Amino acid sequence: MSDPVSTGPRHVAIIMDGNGRWATQRGRPRLFGHRAGARRVREVVxxxxDVGVEYLTIFAFSTENWRRTQVEVAGLMSLFRMYISREARALDQFGVRVRFIGDRVRLDAKLVTLMDDLEKLTCNNTAxxxxxxxxxxSRDEVARATKRLARDVAAGNLDPDDVNEETLPKYLDTCVLPDPDLVIRTSGEARISNFxxxxxxxAEYEFIxxxxxxxxxxxxxxxxxSYGGRDRRFGGVKT
Structure with missing residues (x-):
């Protein structure tokens, strides 16, 4: 293993796009592409x-993806269950700590149980x-966070005058994570899709x-x- 790149991104987020088109180009069903994409995750993780990335966040299924055909959605849910069951041991042995973000209410009970079990299994890992x-x-996440914040205000646990841009992140799904330094979207699409x-x-963006x-x-x-060579000023000017 090579030495980590000290100037590289600590947290990378990826919009894993193009599975369906990849399958269509090969004359196969879209789920064939999703299965191929799931196999790619382990290699990147x-x-x-080796590249100094401590945190990796991947976009597996969006709140908007329910609009896809029932066959594709059912296939994806089955794939998620299979992926978690199949990869749990390897992820744990490699020292990966797994977390899930998003609203679990609409997910089936078996999948949620697998998610909970994987989080518990890997909770002490740090690689x-x-x-x-x-x-x-993301809009759904902010809405849910705002509701929780409002309940704390109503209960007297939070003073409205204390609410600022440092307060809301404590209620987000990602409250224990650093902000992403680099966001990558594959497949040639140049949008962030509510992520x-x-x-x-x-964050710096790469659309490839x-x-x-x-x-x-x-x-x-x-x-x-490439990220390591970028000039990061965060709104300021270097003198």
């Missing part, structure tokens, strides 16, 4: 320590912090043409290295 956004939408809107206010099932650890390393 295991390459994180890589993998966060999986499942039934996640980590609050958290990515000062590679379809997610073709995304390699070498390309991941190149993007992380």
């Amino acid at each position: 295991e390459s994180c320590p 890589v912090h993998l966060t999986i956004a499942l039934n996640y939408g 980590l809107l609050w958290q990515s206010a000062y 043409d590679t379809l997610w099932p073709d995304f390699t650890k070498e390309e991941f390393a190149q993007l992380c290295a």
Whole structure:
């Protein structure tokens, strides 16, 4: 294992797009592409320590993805259950801590149980912090966070005058995570699709043409290295 890149991103978030198109190009059903994309996740996760990435957040299923066909949604839910069951031991052995963000209310009970069990299994791991956004939408997250904040105000546990931009993040799904430094979207689409809107206010973005099932650890390393050469001023001016 090579030495971590000290100037690289600590937290990378990825919108894993292009699975369906990858399958269509090969004359296969869209779920074939999703299965190929799931296999790609492990390679990227295991390459994180080599490039100095401590936190990796992946967008697995959005609140808007329920609009897809019933067949595709059912297939994706089955794939999530299979992925968690199959990968749990390997993730734990590699030292990956897994967290899930998103609203679990709409997910089936078996899937939620698998998610809970994987979080418990890996809770003491520190090699890589993998966060999986499942039934996640950033606007939905902010709305849920605001409700919790409002309840604390109504209960007298929070003074409205104390609410500021440092307060709301404590109620977000990502409250224990650092903000992402780099957001990558595969497949050539140049939009952020309701993903980590609050958290990515000062993230660097990379929109690349590679379809997610073709995304390699070498390309991941190149993007992380490119981030290290960027001038990060956070609204200020260097003198």
